[in-house]
Amino acid sequence: MSKRKSKETSSVNGECISQVQRILRERFCHQCPNGKLFGVQLQYKHLLELLKRTTIHGESNSALIIGPRGSGKTMLLNHVLKELMEAKQVRENLMQVHLNGLLQTNDKIALKEITRQLQMENVVGDKVFGSFAENLAFLLEALKKGDRDSSCPVLFILDEFDLFVHHKNQTLLYNLFDISQSAQTPVTVIGLTCRQDILELLEKRVKSRFSHRQIYLMNSFDFKQYLRIFKEQLYLPAEFLYKPFTQKWNKNVQSLSEDRTVQDVLQNHFHCSKDLRSLHMLLMLALSSITVSHPFMTGSDLLEASKSCRMDSKANIVHGLSVLEICLIIAMKHLNDVYEGEPFNFQMVYNGEMKVSTLKSINITLLLLK
Structure with a gap:
């Protein structure tokens, strides 16, 4: 009977530990909207009011969330979106487009991703557009249900915003900000960046169409x-x-x-x-x-x-290697310096290692002779 109880206890403990690890890992690894926000209540209120004006009242806006990496920019946005989605009106109408400067490296790729996320591939079909602006305007026009008040609000979230600045002529940013200023479709553009000098990187025509709303997160x-x-x-x-x-x-x-x-x-x-x-x-x-x-x-x-x-990550890679493996790495480094990045084979590495070994043995012999 006691063995049976101990088995049950150990299984409960094992299940309990696995549940603890699952909860905490989820909390540590993901920008979970169920977690807590620390010291950004004012920024949270500001962003929530801004997005409510778009999703509920049909106003267009643009804003930048600026702060160092790890300051909670994405988590702040996730919390705000979670609260917004609790309203049925917002949940049924709001369209979200998430772009990342690391993935959408030019305007053509960004436009394809916008079309995919808005589920407009069938609407666009084989149509040929004269410009980027015409294509984007067509996509937003297709979302309209009737008048401005009943149009689907669209939220554009641009992660790594500073990388979009390097696109040719900043066409994507210009058109998004231009649409957010017009009174046609309710559109809000939210950029997330760690560059505090981001406004200086914008062209004059882009900067003139930006609302200059900036939300700072500084880990204070x-x-x-x-x-x-x-x-x-x-x-x-x-x-x-x-x-x-x-x-x-x-x-x-x-x-x-x-x-x-x-x-x-x-x-x-x-x-x-x-x-x-x-x-x-x-x-x-x-x-x-x-x-x-x-x-x-x-x-x-x-x-x-x-x-x-x-710990130094590079030192960790070398740690635990045998003497032979370290010699091979040294020989490869020497060959890489000699051939300046050109490919080389194992025989060349071996010959290089033998030269290193020979030079070492000669140096040791000379030291012994002295």
Whole structure:
């Protein structure tokens, strides 16, 4: 009977640990709209009001969300969209187009992606357009249901906005901002960028059509707030299935935040970067040490995770290689310098290694003779 109970306990513990890891990994890895926002309540209110004017009242707008990487620009936008989508009117009418400067490298690719996301491939068909503006205007015209008030509002989200600036003549940006200023179709353009000098990169004709609304996220919290973020990121939700474990886990997190060793680790991390993604990486590495036999996070776990974060990535690649493998890499480096990037085969690498070995043996012999 006792064996049966112990088996049941171990299976519950295993299931419990896997659920904890799933919840926390989802929180750390994804810009989850169910997570909490830290210190950006004013920006949240500003962006929400801006998008409400488009989705509910049919106004067109444009704005830029500016902040360093990891400051929560995408998370802020996801939270606002989540709240907007709770309204039936918005959920049924709002059309979203997500573009990324790393993927849509020119206006032609961007236009194809806009057509695909608006599901207008059949409408466009084999039509030939005289210009980019004509093509985009046709797509937006096709979304109209009648008058302006009953037209589908369209939200354009441009991630890595600064890369769109480098497109030829900034045609995409010009046309999007131009449409957002017109009173034909309710369109809002939201750009996300880490460049604070972004307005200086815009051409005059593009800048004149931009509304100059800018929302800044600057990671302005202090260490006390950072410590609170650390706790809130690790806390399990009250609705977690295993209630006794939840209480023990959250109590352990509280004691961790009061531990001097943990505070030193977090303070070093805080002074290196206030980027919340770097904090998530630290917590992710510490979370990987959680097992059935080691169910609670400790200060030593965070210390080891911090060391892993600070390791040189290139040194990690070489670490653990044999002497022969290191010699081959050295020979390849020498050959790469000689042939200036031209391809070479294994025989050439071997010959290069033999030359290195011969030179080393000659140098050792000369030292011994001296």
